[in-house]
Amino acid sequence: MGQAADGAVFRQRVMKSVQIHAFEMRSPDDTRALEQALEVGAIEGDEIVCILVKTEGNGLANDFTRALAEISLLSLLCRHLHLGRDDVEARISLICSGGTEGVLSPHMTVVCVSYQAGGTDVGSGPRLAFGHAHAQRVVHSGVGIDETAQRRAITAAVNQAMIKAGLYDHSAVHLVLVKAALPAGLEAGAQQQAKPALRAASALGVAVALAELSPEHLHDLSEVPRSAWSSRACVTAASDLACSEIVVFGNSPAWGGELVAGHTILADMLDSPSVARLLKQLGYDASPQLNAVDTAAVKAVVLKGEPPRSDIRGHRHTMWDDSDINALRHYRSAMGALLSGLLGCTRHYLSAGAEHQGPPGGANLCVIMQAPASPTHNAREP
Known part of the structure; x- marks a missing residue:
């Protein structure tokens, strides 16, 4: 409660706000920085809603580092919150991705939601x-996953997440992360075969929820052209989930705090001007790179894409033909360098396997930063 100058008592305004903390990881099971932040009260465990992790694994089918990171985080959170694993998983989305080739740094991004007076x-x-x-979670139909059921389930869940976030305008949504659950009982080989269809159906579900596509044109998802895609979806597939998880980020006047999000589409792997334009929209100037103060304002970077099947601006490339290095590892290395050169930092959540996520050969990009006028940003010395 508060009191006006004339003595009248009024109810103090309370708003939700998002805080984001990034911690480097010395190994896939390194949770020490987060544990210390919890112990000293820099982060309240009850406020954690999502953790994104990039590990130094290969990001491919045999990448054990994702599971190791998730197990380590679950162990820490269960101890600190005094909850069982199922309760922690119901409250907190743990999204782990392998692949920090090139300049990319292994790290975790911890998302918290708190209530603040005023x-x-x-x-x-x-x-x-x-x-x-x-x-x-959708069931296995005998010949593959039920893609239509998956698409509809994701559409409904995205709508639900938007309502929870108070995002009623599709244009206010800047990122939808989907951790899609594979059907139960699939053997390892069948899981790998099912992942592309699961990611595709989930991405199309996001596109329908955000009014980017009409469901009337999606009767047979296997016939949907690659030219149909979502500009804000980032989908991964996992085999150890009881249900699919959906996380939505956007901007709303009903929320407080100092952070803002923006998104853009990269037309191809060389499209640094689109990144620079997005930073300009967020109030920052990369000419040619953010200065140290503005780099510190970068809180999260999420990119989803994959190498083009043909050339890049008329020039041949060999990413898909290299028998030594997987094409997706080439991609993460190249795109990590592009983003880091503009942003001046190397903590990026960069994911491949982009069926119906961004244009073919291009990418979806979301950047979350401190608002330029925020007190914390202005207090930094240049």
Whole structure:
């Protein structure tokens, strides 16, 4: 409660806000930095809603580092929150991805939601909002997954997450992360075969939820052309989930805090101007790189894409033909360098396997930063 100058008592405004913390990882099971932050109170365990992890594994079918990172995080969170594994998994989305080739740094990004009295004034503009939902795991049809059921389940879950976040305008959504659950009982080989269809159906579900595609054109998902895609989806497939998990980030005037998100489409692997334009929209200038103060304002970077099947601007490439290095590892290395050169930092969540996620040969990019006018950013010395 508060008191006005004339003595009248009024109810103090309370708003939700998102905080994001990034910690480097010395190994896939390194949770020491997060544990220390929890112990000293820099992070409240009850406020953690999502953790994104990039490990130094190969990011391919035999990458054990993702499971190792997830097990280590679950162990820490269960101890700290005094909860069982199922309860932790229901409250917190753990999304782990392998592949930190080139300049990329192994790290975790911890997303927290807190309540604050007073909040940010509406006049200061929309701030980062977060929503989380679950979708029932689809069953195996005998010849493959039920792609239509998966698409519909993801569409419904994205809508639910948007409502939880208070994001009622599709244009206010800047990123939808989907951790799609593979059907139970599939052997390892069958899992790998099912992943592309699962990612594709999930991405199309996001596109429908965000009004990027009409469901009337998606009767047979196997016939949907690659030219149909979502501009804000980032989908991974996992075999150890009881249900699919959906996380939505956007900007809303109903949320406080100092963070804002933006997204853009990269037309190809050389499209650094689109990244620079996105930074400009967020209030920053990469000419040719963010200065040290502005680099510190970068809180999360998520890119989803994969190498083009043909040339790059008329020139042949050999990423898909290299028998020594997987094409997706080539891709992460190249795109990590492009982003790091502009942003001046190397902690990026960069994921491949982009069926119906961004244009063919291009990519979806979301950047979350401190608002330029935020007190914390302005307090930094140049």
